[in-house]
Amino acid sequence: MRALLQRVSEASVTVDGTVIGQIGPGMLILVCAMPEDDAATAEALALKISKLRLFSDADGKMNLSLVQTGGAALVVSQFTLAADTSRGNRPGFSQAAAPEQAHTLYEHFAQALRDLSVPVETGRFGADMAVALVNDGPVTLWLDTES
Template sequence: MRALVQRATRASVTVEGETIGAINDGFLILLGVGHEDTEAQADKLWSKISKMRIFEDENGKTNLSLADVRGEVLVVSQFTLYANCKRGNRPSFTEAGAPDEANRLYEYFASLVARDLGHVETGSFGAMMQVELVNDGPFTIWLDTDTL
């Protein structure tokens, strides 16, 4: 499972002209599910993300977690995180999870966020989405459960 975590002052996702998810001050998480991923990997990934101390404390040091700042989370499915560009110029997505299982794990991951924070905003799995973001810092972190 892969995540691109971006600290944001605001982020939103729109489908067919309608905003379906939006946050202020928190994380935009672009989430990719691989074909061998499991709920255990989703647990591990969320545990890591939820504890990351990348918000500034009163001294300007990145010492605070999402919970410490009462941050919000927007999770957007992103199978393109599994793009393989080794051959030619057209990416292959064969390492991405099958849609039904990937959606199940995406929803499971979002449920972990909701469990811990009380609320989560999401995109629409498989839809053509427009994602807007004001990246704070900018602060962007790439995580892969194969390397955690």
Template sequence: MRAVLQCVSEARVEVDGATVGAIGPGFLILLGVGHGDDEETARKLWGKIEKLRVFDDESGKTNLNLAAIGGSVLVVSQFTLYANCKKGNRPSFTDAAAPAEAQRLYEYFVSLARMSVPRVETGRFGAMMEVSLVNHGPFTICLDTDNL
């Protein structure tokens, strides 16, 4: 699995002009599922994300995790995180999981987040979405479970 994590002051996702998910301070997580990912992969990734100390403490140091700030999470499916641009100029997405498996693991990841975060919002899997955010920091981290 791959995730692009953005610390946000606020974020929202719209489908066909309607807001389907919105949060205040917390994480916007763009989540991609690859071949070979499973529930253990999702648990490993969520475990890392929920423990990351990337939010400012009272001294302005990045020392607090999501729970410490009472943050929310917005998870948006993003198969394009598995784009392979090695050959030519048109990305290949063959490393991304098949849609049915990707959706199953995306929903499992969201369920893990909901077990420990009071407010978890989502985009709509497979839809054309417009994502808006105010990046706090700005602070953006790329995670790949192959490297955890």
């Protein structure tokens, strides 16, 4: 799985003019399932993200995790993280998991975060979403379970 993490002071996702997910301080997590991924991959990614020390401690050092700060996660499916731009100018997305598999893994990933005591809001799989955020830092990380 691939994930793009952004530490945020707030974030929301809107579908058809209605806010369907919204958080205060925490992480916006854009996530993409790949064909070789399974439930164990989603759980491992959730565990890694829950433990990443991306939040400032009393001394201003990035030394606290999402769980330690009580922050929330806004999880949004984004198959475009699997873009192949090696040929031409139009990205290809054949490296992303098929929609049924991707949807299942997206839901499993969000639940795995919940199981780790992270409050989770989500976007709507397959929908045209408007994502708004205030990136805190800015702090943005790319994770790929393949590497």
